[in-house]
Amino acid sequence: MRMDGELATNTDPMAPWSLVVPLKPLLLAKSRLAAAADGILRPHLALAFAQDTVAAALACPAVRDVAVVTDDPAAAAELAALGARIVPDTPAAGLNAALSYGAEAVRAVRPGAAVAALNADLPALRPEELARVLAGASVFPRAFLTDAAGIGTTLLSAASGMELRPAFGGQSRRRHSASGAAEILLDGVDSVRQDVDTGDDLEAALMLGVGPRTAERWEAGAHALDGSRDG
Template sequence: MRTEGEIATNTDPTGPWSLVVPLKPLARAKSRLGRAVGGALRPRLALAFAQDTVSAALACPAVRDVVVVTDDPVAGAALAALGARTVADTPAAGLDAAMEHGARAVRARRGGAAVAVLNADLPALRPDELARVLEFSAAFPRAFVPDAQGIGTTFLSATPGAELRPAFGGASRARHLASGAVEVSLPDIASVRGDVDTGVDLRAALVLGVGRFTAALTAPVAPVVDR
């Protein structure tokens, strides 16, 4: 678990980046993880992952605000309590559409915003690693971070004037490269790459050190091998 000193409140209201975090209804989120932790714990972990992700993002000095795109009232209330703004999702349209919807909501209020989308399942996210990713990304119209397996994507950014053009799901790293987005090649950003879909992923996140919400649920639980 991270120590309290590793997360400080973001007191700079002029941070340039707005982050969009899409989140499925908890009843459907993290379905693959259920094979490792069980059906009762799965939705609670999905919310804890999102809470730790949003908490770390809001603690990053380069982040101005966080917009969560969700239709889940429980998750929306919990994340709003942390300081995020929530906007309603359009579930039938899919993940990419939710990300675009969130980006439009940001730019409707602040037309010149630099926007990044971030997966909601990064329970080990470190504010300092996110800050380094955002600093790197500011030099390019679009940039992305591949997941720990080097197949998917956990982060995609668009600087002012650039369209987000998300292509998440499956082999999204290749699609984002083909679209012209620059891959963030920084060392030591494992917490930004560490999304959790399976029990193996959860064990890896626990090794990195998860935030307080995930730690509270996983302390008494040892994830079993994925079945």
């Protein structure tokens, strides 16, 4: 497993972006999916979301490496196997502290890296759409992409030499805008906007077309749920 040390990279070492992906312990993740999945299925879905997100990010030509900030050992092993670097959540002080720490860890290895924080729950993520978003971000010192609901944030970027200054959670679109980050205004990047917090979000992601791990886990879980109801 890759821990603090050498960064995992995609096939293009000249790709400009390092991504930081935060992931809370799986047993605590996706509690708002209770209407769509039981307590056993939800952690497996949360891991599948993260796996499909990280795999798509590493397949993006603009992304050089992905650092996942997590203290979940099962998730760390699975995501490291995909090529992500695992950064322990040393601050243990919530999402934004984890993202700041992850960005610092990336720049300890690559001081001039352009860094972007990316949600871990983007199971429909398309590498080509992520590339378009990062290209849009590259012309600003700091920039962000709002979520499908128009309230939160799914990506926040910081150019080389700029602090990330994350303010995720709740109405983060407003906070990131107030912090001076430019909003990335693009059509046709729905897969980068569609995070999954609720059953409705999951349905929207499934309509877009989720990655293979989420599709497999959802199908297996749905069959299990149907079987338990029939019994």
